[in-house]
Amino acid sequence: MTDELYEVLVVDGDRRWHTGVVVGEQEDRLLRRGDAVLAWGSRAGLEHHAQTARLELSDELPDEVDLDLGGWLPRGEPEPSAQEVSELWHLLVDDPRAGRPLRGEVVEEAYDDLVEEAPDWFRVHGPRARRALAEAVRVLRGDLRPS
Numbered sequence: 375m376t377d378e379l380y381e382v383l384v385v386d387g388d389r390r391w392h393t394g395v396v397v398g399e400q401e402d403r404l405l406r407r408g409d410a411v412l413a414w415g416s417r418a419g420l421e422h423h424a425q426t427a428r429l430e431l432s433d434e435l436p437d438e439v440d441l442d443l444g445g446w447l448p449r450g451e452p453e454p455s456a457q458e459v460s461e462l463w464h465l466l467v468d469d470p471r472a473g474r475p476l477r478g479e480v481v482e483e484a485y486d487d488l489v490e491e492a493p494d495w496f497r498v499h500g501p502r503a504r505r506a507l508a509e510a511v512r513v514l515r516g517d518l519r520p521s
Contacts, residue, residue: 379405379429381420381436382465384413384518391518392420392436395465396429404469410519411469419521439465441515447508453496459503460488466510471517475509 379394382404391413394405404411414420424431439462441447443454463485466472476485484499484506492498 377429378432379420379424380432380434381417383436383438384514385438385440386515387442391415391520392417393518394420394424394429394431402464402468404465404472404514406470406517407519409471409517411472411514411517413518413520415520423521437461437465441511447504447511450501450504453500456488456491456495459507462507462511463488463503466507466514469510469514472510472514475506475513481506 377396380397380402382393382395384391384393392415393411393413395402396405406412412423414423421431423429440458441462443458443462444452446452446454446459463476467476467485475481481502484495484503487499488495488503
């Protein structure tokens with residue numbers, strides 16, 4: 375079985391990067407070379423990489439993740455939807471570098487409650503989760519290496 379390369383669009387302000395997520399049996403992880411997350415300015419660049427690396431590129435529509443979540447990470451408001459927080463968390467949690475701030479019993483418990491749609495999630499877990507996600511995004515931004 376070959377790995378499939380799913381496209382994820384990372385949106386940072388007015389910049390959009392096409393980055394691959396290799397879907398393995400146990401985890402989703404941002405496609406990396408060393409410490410750099412590989413990113414392309416266009417889908418064509420990602421398609422070329424997939425072809426040369428002999429990876430199958432999925433035809434599914436890309437997921438789009440706004441790394442600022444409308445300002446929730448840096449300012450704490452406005453409160454985004456739980457779905458947006460979940461998408462960002464899912465993108466980062468299995469990444470070997472950017473996912474580190476999201477590991478640990480208390481933060482993992484916050485993610486479990488988010489997935490289970492616990493009531494008052496933002497009141498109970500929001501500040502801690504926001505700090506952990508902000509740190510993960512900071513690491514990811516430093517690791518993006520456009521090709």
